Amino acid sequence: xxxxxxxxxxxxxxxxxxxxxxxxxxxxxxxxxxxxxxxxxxxxxxxxxxxxxxxxxxxxxxxxxxxxxxxxxxxxxxxxxxxxxxxxxxxxxxxxxxxxxxxxxxxxxxxxxxxxxxxxxxxxxxxxxxxxxxxxxxxxxxxxxxxxxxxxxxxxxxxxxxxxxxxxxxxxxxxxxxxxxxxxxxxxxxxxxxxxxxxxxxxxxxxxxxxxxxxxxxxxxxxxxxxxxxxxxxxxxxxxxxxxxxxxxxxxxx
Amino acid sequence: xxxxxxxxxxxxxxxxxxxxxxxxxxxxxxxxxxxxxxxxxxxxxxxxxxxxxxxxxxxxxxxxxxxxxxxxxxxxxxxxxxxxxxxxxxxxxxxxxxxxxxxxxxxxxxxxxxxxxxxxxxxxxxxxxxxxxxxxxxxxxxxxxxxxxxxxxxxxxxxxxxxxxxxxxxxxxxxxxxxxxxxxxxxxxxxxxxxxxxxxxxxxxxxxxxxxxxxxxxxxxxxxxxxxxxxxxxxxxxxxxxxxxxxxxxxxxxxxxxxxxxxxxxxxxxxxxxxxxxxxxxxxxxxxxxxxxxxxxxxxxxxxxxxxxxxxxxxxxxxxxxxxxxxxxxxxxxx
Numbered sequence: 137x138x139x140x141x142x143x144x145x146x147x148x149x150x151x152x153x154x155x156x157x158x159x160x161x162x163x164x165x166x167x168x169x170x171x172x173x174x175x176x177x178x179x180x181x182x183x184x185x186x187x188x189x190x191x192x193x194x195x196x197x198x199x200x201x202x203x204x205x206x207x208x209x210x211x212x213x214x215x216x217x218x219x220x221x222x223x224x225x226x227x228x229x230x231x232x233x234x235x236x237x238x239x240x241x242x243x244x245x246x247x248x249x250x251x252x253x254x255x256x257x258x259x260x261x262x263x264x265x266x267x268x269x270x271x272x273x274x275x276x277x278x279x280x281x282x283x284x285x286x287x288x289x290x291x292x293x294x295x296x297x298x299x300x301x302x303x304x305x306x307x308x309x310x311x312x313x314x315x316x317x318x319x320x321x322x323x324x325x326x327x328x329x330x331x332x333x334x335x336x337x338x339x340x341x342x343x344x345x346x347x348x349x350x351x352x353x354x355x356x357x358x359x360x361x362x363x364x365x366x367x368x369x370x371x372x373x374x375x376x377x378x379x380x381x382x383x384x385x386x387x388x389x390x
Numbered sequence: 391x392x393x394x395x396x397x398x399x400x401x402x403x404x405x406x407x408x409x410x411x412x413x414x415x416x417x418x419x420x421x422x423x424x425x426x427x428x429x430x431x432x433x434x435x436x437x438x439x440x441x442x443x444x445x446x447x448x449x450x451x452x453x454x455x456x457x458x459x460x461x462x463x464x465x466x467x468x469x470x471x472x473x474x475x476x477x478x479x480x481x482x483x484x485x486x487x488x489x490x491x492x493x494x495x496x497x498x499x500x501x502x503x504x505x506x507x508x509x510x511x512x513x514x515x516x517x518x519x520x521x522x523x524x525x526x527x528x529x530x531x532x533x534x535x536x537x538x539x540x541x542x543x544x545x546x547x548x549x550x551x552x553x554x555x556x557x558x559x560x561x562x563x564x565x566x567x568x569x570x571x572x573x574x575x576x577x578x579x580x581x582x583x584x585x586x587x588x589x590x591x592x593x594x595x596x597x598x599x600x601x602x603x604x605x606x607x608x609x610x611x612x613x614x615x616x617x618x619x620x621x622x623x624x625x626x627x628x629x630x631x632x633x634x635x636x637x638x639x640x641x642x643x644x645x646x647x648x649x650x651x652x653x654x655x656x657x658x659x660x661x662x663x664x665x666x667x668x669x670x671x672x673x674x675x676x677x678x679x680x681x682x683x684x685x686x687x688x689x690x691x692x693x694x695x696x697x698x699x700x701x702x703x704x705x706x707x708x709x710x711x712x713x714x715x716x717x718x719x720x721x722x723x724x725x
Binding site (some may be wrong): 184188206207208210211215216222223224226227228231233235236238239241243245246249250251255258259262275277280281282285298301302354 | 582593669
C-alpha cells in the first residue's frame with residue numbers, strides 16, 4: 137500500500153528523519169512510536185506531501201508520490217489528521233464536514249454563477265457524505281453543535297470523519313487519542329478498528345502505550361530521526377534498543 | 391431575528407434603499423448614499439479575499455483606482471463608450487489582480503499583507519508619476535457619466551442612484567452565490583487552516599488566486615462606477631487610507647459575513663457625515679467608538695448577530711433532540 141525507501145529530511149543542519157525505510161500493508165494498523173522530537177510528525181508531513189524529503193522515495197500503490205503536492209496526494213487517497221484538530225470553531229460539526237468531500241467534486245466559479253446541475257448534485261453529494269461519515273464515527277446526534285461547544289474526544293472523532301469524507305485508502309492519524317481520557321481512548325481505539333474493518337489502512341502516531349500495544353499489528357520505533365526497531369507489539373516490548381530509547385541505558389542494562 | 395438575518399432582512403434593506411430618495415432631504419444625501427453603495431461593492435470584494443479566504447490585501451484601494459482610471463482614461467483620452475470602458479474597468483483590474491496574485495499569494499499571512507501594502511504603494515506611485523498615461527497629479531477631469539442604455543437615461547442623480555443600487559444588488563447576489571456554495575466553503579476552509587485545507591485535497595494556490603481575482607474584479611467595477619459618479623480622479627484614490635477605510639467598514643459590519651460590508655459602510659459613512667461639524671476633531675469621537683465596537687463586538691455587527699443566532703439554533707436543536715429522546719424512552723417504559 138505505502139512504501140517508503142531510504143527517506144531523509146534535513147532542516148538546515150538538523151536531520152529530522154534519517155534514511156528511514158518502511159512499508160505499510162493494506163488493511164493493517166501500523167503505529168509509529170518514539171520519544172518527543174523523534175521525527176514522527178515530520179515523517180507524516182513527508183508522506184502527506186506537506187514537506188518534500190531531502191532524499192528517498194515514497195511509493196503509494198506502486199506510484200511514486202515523492203514530488204507531488206499535499207493536495208494531489210490527498211486526492212490519490214492519503215488522508216490525515218493533526219495533533220490539534222484545526223476545526224472551524226464557529227461553525228457546526230456538520231458544516232465542518234461538508235468541505236471534506238470537496239476534493240471529489242469539480243464545480244468551479246461558473247457553476248456557482250449559473251447554479252449548474254453539476255454544482256447542485258455535488259453539493260448534495262457532499263452533504264450525504266458528511267452525514268455518512270458522521271454516522272460512521274457515531275456523532276450524528278451532535279451534528280448541529282458548534283465545534284467550540286464539543287469535547288476533545290468529539291473533536292477527534294470529527295477530525296476522523298473529515299479524513300473519511302475524502303474517501304481515502306490510507307489514513308495517517310497523528311496522536312488520535314491525545315488529550316483524551318482513558319475510557320474515551322478505548323472508544324477511539326474501537327473506532328480505528330472499525331475503520332480498518334471498513335477496508336482502510338491505518339497508520340498512527342501515539343504515546344499511549346496501552347492503546348498501541350492492543351491496537352497495532354506492527355510498530356515502528358523512531359529515535360532521533362532513525363528507525364531503531366520494527367516488529368509486532370510483543371517484539372517491540374522486549375527490544376533492548378527501544379527500552380533504552382525510552383527509559384535510558386541503565387534500565388536497558390538492568 | 392432569524393427572519394431579519396436571512397432573505398427577509400435583505401428584502402427589507404432593498405425596500406428601504408428604493409424608498410430612500412423619497413425621504414432624503416436633498417440631492418447631496420442621495421449622492422452620498424450612492425457613493426456609499428459603490429464602496430459597499432469594493433468592500434464586498436475585500437471581504438471575499440480577506441474575510442472569507444483569510445488573506446489581508448492592503449492593495450485593495452489600488453485596484454479600485456485601477457478600475458477608476460481605466461474608465462476615466464479610456465473615456466476622456468481615447469473616446470471609448472462609457473459602458474465598454476466600464477466593462478473593461480473590471481476586467482483590467484482583474485487581469486492585473488491575476489498577475490499580482492500569482493506573485494503575492496506565494497507569501498503567507500503578514501508577509502502577504504506587507505507585500506500587498508507595497509503593491510498598493512507602487513500603484514499609487516505609477517498613477518502619480520506616469521504623467522503621459524495618467525495625467526499625474528493633475529488627475530483626470532471631465533469624465534462622462536453613465537450613458538443611456540436604450541430608453542434608460544442616467545442623467546439625473548436619482549437615476550444614477552438607482553443604477554448604482556442595482557449594480558450593488560447584483561454584486562451582493564453574486565457574493566451570496568459564491569459564499570454559500572462549495573466554492574465559498576473551500577475559501578472558508580483555507581481561512582480556517584491552510585494546513586487542514588491542503589490535507590483535504592484543496593489546491594491552496596488555485597483557490598486563493600480565484601478569490602483574489604474575483605475581489606479585484608469587484609474593486610475594478612466599483613472604481614469604474616466611482617469614476618462615473620465623481621467625474622474626477624486623482625492618484626489619492628489608490629492610497630492605503632482608502633484600503634483602511636474599507637477594512638474599517640468590513641470590521642464594523644463583520645468580516646466574513648455577506649451583509650457586513652453593507653452595514654459597516656453605511657454606518658461609518660453616515661456617522662462620519664453627521665460628525666462632519668466637528669471637522670478634524672471628529673476622529674476623537676469616532677476613534678473611541680471604533681475601539682468600543684472592537685472590544686464588545688469583535689466579529690462586527692453582523693458577525694455578532696449571526697453567532698447569537700447560530701448558538702440559539704444549536705440550543706434549540708439540542709433541546710428538540712433531548713425532547714424526542716425522552717419521548718422515545720417514555721414510550722419504551724410504557725410498553
